[in-house]
Amino acid sequence: MAERVIKLMQGNEACVEGAIAAGMRFYAGYPITPSTEIAELCAEKLPALGGKFIQMEDEIAGMAATIGGSLAGLKAMTATSGPGFSLKQENIGYAAMTQIPCVVVDVMRAGPSTGLPTSPSQGDVMQAKWGTHGDHPTIALCPASVREAYDLTIRCFNLAEKYRTPVFLMMDEVIGHLRERVEVPNPDEYEVFDRLKPLPNEKNYKAYEVRKGEIVPRMAAFGDGYAFHVTGLVYDEYGFPKTDTDVAEKLIEHLMNKVADNDEDIITYEEYEMEDAEFFIIAYGGVARAAKEAVKECRKRGMKVGLFRPITLWPFPEKRVHELTMNRKKVLVAEMNLGQYVIPVHRVKMPDCKVFQYGKVNGEAITPEEIITKIKEAY
Amino acid sequence: MSQGSQLIQDNFRDNRLPHIWCPGCGHGIITRAIAQAIDNLNLDKDKVCVVSGIGCSSRATGYLNFNTLHTTHGRALAFATGIKLARPELKVIVITGDGDATAIGGNHLIHSARRNIDITTVLFNNKIYGMTGGQSSPATPYHEKGTTSPYGTIDPDFDICKLAIGAGATYVARSTAYHVPQLTKHIQKAIAHKGFSLVEAISGCPTYYGRKNKKGDAVDLMHFYKDYALDVKMAEKVDPEKREGKFLIGEFANEERAEYVDEYMKIVERLRQEGSQDE
Numbered sequence: 001m002a003e004r005v006i007k008l009m010q011g012n013e014a015c016v017e018g019a020i021a022a023g024m025r026f027y028a029g030y031p032i033t034p035s036t037e038i039a040e041l042c043a044e045k046l047p048a049l050g051g052k053f054i055q056m057e058d059e060i061a062g063m064a065a066t067i068g069g070s071l072a073g074l075k076a077m078t079a080t081s082g083p084g085f086s087l088k089q090e091n092i093g094y095a096a097m098t099q100i101p102c103v104v105v106d107v108m109r110a111g112p113s114t115g116l117p118t119s120p121s122q123g124d125v126m127q128a129k130w131g132t133h134g135d136h137p138t139i140a141l142c143p144a145s146v147r148e149a150y151d152l153t154i155r156c157f158n159l160a161e162k163y164r165t166p167v168f169l170m171m172d173e174v175i176g177h178l179r180e181r182v183e184v185p186n187p188d189e190y191e192v193f194d195r196l197k198p199l200p201n202e203k204n205y206k207a208y209e210v211r212k213g214e215i216v217p218r219m220a221a222f223g224d225g226y227a228f229h230v231t232g233l234v235y236d237e238y239g240f241p242k243t244d245t246d247v248a249e250k251l252i253e254h255l256m257n258k259v260a261d262n263d264e265d266i267i268t269y270e271e272y273e274m275e276d277a278e279f280f281i282i283a284y285g286g287v288a289r290a291a292k293e294a295v296k297e298c299r300k301r302g303m304k305v306g307l308f309r310p311i312t313l314w315p316f317p318e319k320r321v322h323e324l325t326m327n328r329k330k331v332l333v334a335e336m337n338l339g340q341y342v343i344p345v346h347r348v349k350m351p352d353c354k355v356f357q358y359g360k361v362n363g364e365a366i367t368p369e370e371i372i373t374k375i376k377e378a379y
Numbered sequence: 380m381s382q383g384s385q386l387i388q389d390n391f392r393d394n395r396l397p398h399i400w401c402p403g404c405g406h407g408i409i410t411r412a413i414a415q416a417i418d419n420l421n422l423d424k425d426k427v428c429v430v431s432g433i434g435c436s437s438r439a440t441g442y443l444n445f446n447t448l449h450t451t452h453g454r455a456l457a458f459a460t461g462i463k464l465a466r467p468e469l470k471v472i473v474i475t476g477d478g479d480a481t482a483i484g485g486n487h488l489i490h491s492a493r494r495n496i497d498i499t500t501v502l503f504n505n506k507i508y509g510m511t512g513g514q515s516s517p518a519t520p521y522h523e524k525g526t527t528s529p530y531g532t533i534d535p536d537f538d539i540c541k542l543a544i545g546a547g548a549t550y551v552a553r554s555t556a557y558h559v560p561q562l563t564k565h566i567q568k569a570i571a572h573k574g575f576s577l578v579e580a581i582s583g584c585p586t587y588y589g590r591k592n593k594k595g596d597a598v599d600l601m602h603f604y605k606d607y608a609l610d611v612k613m614a615e616k617v618d619p620e621k622r623e624g625k626f627l628i629g630e631f632a633n634e635e636r637a638e639y640v641d642e643y644m645k646i647v648e649r650l651r652q653e654g655s656q657d658e
Binding site: 026028047048050052054056057058060061064065066067068069070071072073074076090091094221222223224225226227228229230231232233240241 | 392395424425426428430440441444445446447448449450451454457458459460461462463464465466468469486487489490643646647650651654
């Protein structure tokens with residue numbers, strides 16, 4: 001195996017490097033703190049790769065052009081932060097409805113509104129799930145280190161291409177702006193998945209027909225020789241608008257089920273000191289690092305504390321969270337918001353397991369000491 | 380050049396017809412003019428991409444047999460920009476309306492014009508929001524009525540061609556659903572033009588605009604466009620009193636300026652050469 005290149009990298013930078021490694025060749029976006037380095041690095045790197053970068057006139061246009069780039073055959077990405085993530089929601093729903101793969105990076109800053117633009121937050125977790133209107137699938141991944149930002153960006157593209165849906169990389173500002181040593185993986189160490197296309201010159205190509213044994217319709221690009229139609233209206237297997245109730249039901253069920261039926265392929269998590277833990281923490285992103293330190297400290301004091309770190313935020317790892325609450329007395333959900341991810345934990349936990357929440361929204365990251373204090377109170 | 384039903388067969392998804400537009404609507408005429416212009420230019424149909432937003436006009440993409448994209452309200456140009464940049468060999472045409480392009484999508488219109496990106500916009504101007512039932516738009520003439528301006532609009536309307544020229548569009552023309560040969564010629568020139576082009580196609584909406592403003596039926600609206608349109612080349616020659624109450628049609632801009640995707644590809648090429656020198 002070739003030796004890995006070692007680099008000092010920022011989370012935002014690792015995201016761009018990972019995206020390029022995954023084959024991203026189209027970026028459209030709008031400047032917004034604290035995600036701007038992603039746009040800047042794409043502007044610098046993509047032209048040399050023959051890729052395309054464009055700074056659009058607003059966040060909405062950034063999302064629209066990203067979808068257009070993907071439909072024209074390139075792996076496409078955009079990046080933003082809270083206010084921009086809000087603006088992009090309508091077109092995110094369009095990508096979900098029309099099943100056009102793309103990656104949206106949200107480097108979460110403190111909100112609501114302009115809030116604290118340079119301060120970390122995890123306040124967009126529920127927006128990722130429910131931000132756009134109507135029932136739609138959501139896949140969202142959350143890195144806790146710079147290396148993981150690299151790996152998960154590749155995975156975001158793989159999932160987007162495989163399930164034909166927009167995929168979110170939810171980075172908190174802690175990880176986005178953190179610099180740490182990264183061993184950059186070699187290409188033979190990761191998988192890159194490309195969307196399935198129809199065979200060349202296929203007659204009677206139906207743009208939205210799911211073929212036997214496949215998960216999603218095969219996707220031609222505009223210009224490939226198939227004169228197909230794409231619309232945000234409810235559509236049939238040819239892609240044309242239909243108002244029939246059965247067509248509508250079948251379509252929305254397909255959108256939901258292609259992700260729900262494959263949650264085991266999509267959901268990943270890390271467990272730390274969970275085997276004999278009586279009390280465990282659920283934390284993700286930058287907070288999970290503080291939580292891990294807190295677990296180490298608690299263990300030194302003989303407290304049986306563990307950590308469950310969801311790497312896939314959505315779909316929610318409900319089977320595993322349910323299992324973990326079966327024979328454990330208490331769970332603490334620590335997050336940089338006033339209680340978002342704790343909501344589905346309440347929904348799936350066993351009745352005898354008590355749920356505590358520690359949230360922080362003052363623009364400072366959560367520290368191990370704060371988590372330890374909270375554990376001591378609740379233990 | 381194909382004629383009549385041959386034109387429909389060659390360029391339309393005839394199994395998607397009849398269209399959803401009201402009797403007397405001008406949109407079918409304009410859509411046909413677009414198909415005729417594409418046909419006259421003998422474009423490779425696999426390389427034609429037509430993008431629309433939301434509204435009456437934007438339903439046209441469903442009927443045209445090319446790579447077609449029916450997007451979100453106001454955003455057709457932003458989607459089209461992504462497609463054109465990602466795949467420059469495509470001929471990208473945007474179909475939009477007055478509300479779609481100049482209200483909710485106004486930002487994308489001016490920035491597409493500023494970039495001079497090689498996209499042709501055919502703006503179906505029926506001076507009203509038809510799909511939602513007749514609300515006034517930024518193109519509803521001053522003091523005229525819509526369901527949201529029952530006492531007449533108090534905000535002046537845009538001169539869409541001047542707006543496009545001011546923002547940097549390099550081919551700009553206006554015609555109507557009455558002046559079909561001119562309209563077709565303008566669309567044809569716009570598609571052949573390198574850079575951002577806009578053709579404002581005035582379309583009669585007897586159902587809402589005509590009815591709300593007591594302008595009569597579809598035929599009366601056609602008569603109005605016939606009688607009150609004045610070619611820009613003629614405008615300077617006629618007496619001032621004969622210009623009273625008339626609106627201008629014709630070509631307002633036709634110039635050359637650096638095109639966005641070409642400029643981008645120059646950077647790609649420069650970096651490629653520098654890269655090969657490094658090796």
